[in-house]
Amino acid sequence: MVLTLYRLALAGLYxxxxxxxxxxxxxxxxxxxxxxxxxxxxxxxxxxxxxxxWRLNDWMxxxxxxxxxxxxxxxxQQRLEEKDAQIEALMARIETLETIVTEPAYELNRKINALx
Numbered sequence: 001m002v003l004t005l006y007r008l009a010l011a012g013l014y015x016x017x018x019x020x021x022x023x024x025x026x027x028x029x030x031x032x033x034x035x036x037x038x039x040x041x042x043x044x045x046x047x048x049x050x051x052x053x054w055r056l057n058d059w060m061x062x063x064x065x066x067x068x069x070x071x072x073x074x075x076x077q078q079r080l081e082e083k084d085a086q087i088e089a090l091m092a093r094i095e096t097l098e099t100i101v102t103e104p105a106y107e108l109n110r111k112i113n114a115l116x
Contacts, residue, residue: 042057045057045060053073054067054068055067055068
């Protein structure tokens, strides 16, 4: 490190430690305002994501190209509703078959057919 600084000094690129003059520094107020603005933006985006499912945080992180398009969760919800309807229909069919199989006339018919 010291050798590199020595080479830079010889080349005229490094001028040694500089004095702190305060002209090129960011004021405390500016720093607080920037950090506060970024924090407010993130919190607002999180709130809107939770309230309207807009996916703003995903958009800011580069995970989606359009934050307002329907998310995969809506499609998954629709598939779940279709599956629930199909399960209900199958349960009704099973109940009908159970009713037919447990009838006494059906049992008697099976015994007659077994004797033949």
